[in-house]
Amino acid sequence: MxxxxxxxxxxxxxxxxxxxxxxxxxxxxxxxxxxxxxxxxxxxxxxxxxxxxxxxxxxxxxxxxxxxxxxxxxxxxxxxxxxxxxxxxxxxxxxxxxxxxxxxxxxxxxxxxxxxxxxxxxxxxxxxxxxxxxxxxxxxxxxxxxxxxxxxxxxxxxxxxxxxxxxxxxxxxxxxxxxxxxxxxxxxxxxxxxxxxxDAEVLYYLNNEGKSALFLAAEAGYLEFVMHILCDTVGIENTNERLKGKSPIHAAILKRNRGVLEALLKSEPRFVQLGDEEGRTPLHLAASLGYLEEVQYLLGRQSSGAVARDNNGLFPIHLASIKGHVDVVQALLQYWPDSRELLNCHGQNILHVAAKSGGHNMVSYILQTPELEKLINMSDKHGNTPLHLATMDWHPKIVNTLTWDERVDLKLVNNEGMTALDSAEYHMERMPSFRKRLTWTALKAAGAPRAYCRKALNAKKKQASMQLEQWNIDSYKDRVNTLLLVSTLVATVTFAAGFTIPGGYNNSDPDQGVATMLKQNWFHMFIFCDTIAMYSSIIIAVTLIWAQLGDLNLVLTAFRLALPLLGISLTMMSLSFVSGVYVVVSNLNWLADAVLIMGLVFLTILIALFIPLCIPVSSNYPILRYIFYYPFHLLIFVTRSYTQDDLVEYKSLWWML
Missing domain, CATH: 1.25.40.20 (Ankyrin repeat-containing domain)
Structure with a gap:
């Protein structure tokens, strides 16, 4: 050229x-x-x-x-x-x-x-x-x-x-x-x-994220390059001080690269104490991510890391408890068994932080471990027990689990003189979400008392005013009209079904006009269920007409009567449908059995969903509480009142799909 x-x-x-x-x-x-x-x-x-x-x-x-x-x-x-x-x-x-x-x-x-x-x-x-x-x-x-x-x-x-x-x-x-x-x-x-x-000086340069070349190499898993950097920096003055930014140990843990992790710690053992911008050591990171093998390896290198605090005063065991990593908590407790001394800056133990974050698996583990029994009723610096924290953060599943444990003292008050029930009522807004209602319901069902301090009394007055405002003249009309519409539709459908009966009518003497399936047992069930459903709907309609008069007492009484009757009406209508279809396909056994099984399954779901609406699940009678145990958990599930454990499980299922 x-x-x-x-x-x-x-x-x-x-x-x-x-x-x-x-x-x-x-x-x-x-x-x-x-x-x-x-x-x-x-x-x-x-x-x-x-x-x-x-x-x-x-x-x-x-x-x-x-x-x-x-x-x-x-x-x-x-x-x-x-x-x-x-x-x-x-x-x-x-x-x-x-x-x-x-x-x-x-x-x-x-x-x-x-x-x-x-x-x-x-x-x-x-x-x-x-x-x-x-x-x-x-x-x-x-x-x-x-x-x-x-x-x-x-x-x-x-x-x-x-x-x-x-x-x-x-x-x-x-x-x-x-x-x-x-x-x-x-x-x-x-x-x-x-x-x-x-130019070896470029090894110490950080980007806007605080990442050095050593961090990036550790993050990518370049073992030979990491070892090359470490060899080049050995013996250089102030190497540890110059290797600022994000810890390369954290990068190796994030990628779960044991080779890079071992190389870093072998070259510079003090890396195990290197914290990030939040003051969290590698053990903090491994514990929060639930990496049990890495936690055990780091504890083997330096067991004192189990009692190191980050900038927020959290120990590694707190982070593991917040994320619900039970196996990591078990490993950490082997190095520091007296968990009462592991308190964050708010004086909270591992049960406090688990209850506050919604970690149901972690709460269940602690309740089932006799050695951790002393944590159940401990108070933090604000006097809040784990039950208080679960209540104030609105975790109905956690509250329900704690209240079923007889060792949990429902009468304990915090520094403001409020029990868990007082806290729930004090922090509920005028139109609380269903999740908050479930949390309050769990406390009421367990018989949680009120302390009747000044704040608690104010909360009670607030709740009463909320209920009165909720049932004002303008708001109840839509509810009355909705129930009235449903009851009218049920009455119409069941009335029509009574004259278009399964199998039809005889057209010849001497039984002209008589139902052809009159002697069938399932036909009898159809007639009974259809009749009950129709008259229940009519009673609901008449009751709600009284509610239109505008008197608040009449409205409340009408609703107490209408909701159970509506449940009965819908249940009977469902049974009449199943029995009517069954009687006309009874000659084909497999089809009749399939109809019967499907009807029973969906009827069970209907009852489970409607019982909490008809009957208050907050009853503290032992028998009723046991009856409503599973419907309560079903309500938690269908209303998506997820805990931290549920979110982790659903996220893993999503990635699998």
């Missing part, structure tokens, strides 16, 4: 242009053009030429564009940018076109430090794409150019206290990444090896 050309800015026309590219000619002979404030949009032909690995074709297109636009080559090179601010050097570097990169960088060195709209230099682009030779050319040409320039400016002497040629490797883009970060984040270890060989 030998083509003779000049790069003279003063050339006035295309006829003056000729170009020669010899990488070994003196660097100081090249022409330097200052950066311009305004740029022309890139010529499409020139863009495609920069993407091809053909330097001769690029030169031809460059000369052609220069003649067409009647501009000098230097003007074309500097002014041509893409919509994202990429120069021709950026484009050639992204495609790994070494000769084209060398041509542009050699004759126009200032482009090497030119940034695009994301703050990337051509070196960032080449490192991200993993073009090793392109990276080498850019680094070497920049270094030679800077050394030559400094030499000419300082009378032949170069200032060696600052490595000006390596500054290109330390330039950050808008994300705070240097070229080394880009290479590691995109899996180009060979490029990363070269960059740290040129």
């Amino acid at each position: 030998s083509r003779s050309v000049t790069t003279n800015n003063e050339s006035s026309g295309p006829s003056d242009h000729s170009l020669g590219f010899k990488l070994k000619q003196p660097m100081h002979s090249c022409v330097i053009v200052e950066d311009r404030g305004e740029y022309q949009s890139m010529d499409l032909e020139l863009y495609w030429a920069a993407t091809k690995n053909n330097v001769d074709a690029f030169i031809d297109v460059l000369e052609h564009v220069s003649r067409k636009k009647e501009q000098s080559l230097s003007t074309i090179i500097f002014d041509q940018v893409s919509p994202m601010g990429n120069t021709l050097l950026h484009i050639a570097a992204s495609f790994g076109n070494e000769e084209t990169v060398g041509l542009i960088a050699y004759h126009f060195p200032p482009l090497i430090k030119k940034r695009n709209s994301e703050g990337d230099t051509a070196l960032h682009v080449a490192a991200r794409a993993g073009h090793e030779l392109t990276v080498t050319i850019l680094v070497q040409l920049r270094k030679d150019f800077v050394d030559s320039t400094l030499c000419s400016e300082n009378g032949g002497k170069i200032q060696r206290d600052v490595d000006w040629g390596n500054l290109l490797l330390r330039v950050k883009n808008d994300k705070g990444n240097i070229a080394l970060h880009e290479a590691l984040m995109n899996g180009h270890q060979v490029v990363a090896y070269y960059l740290i060989a040129v």
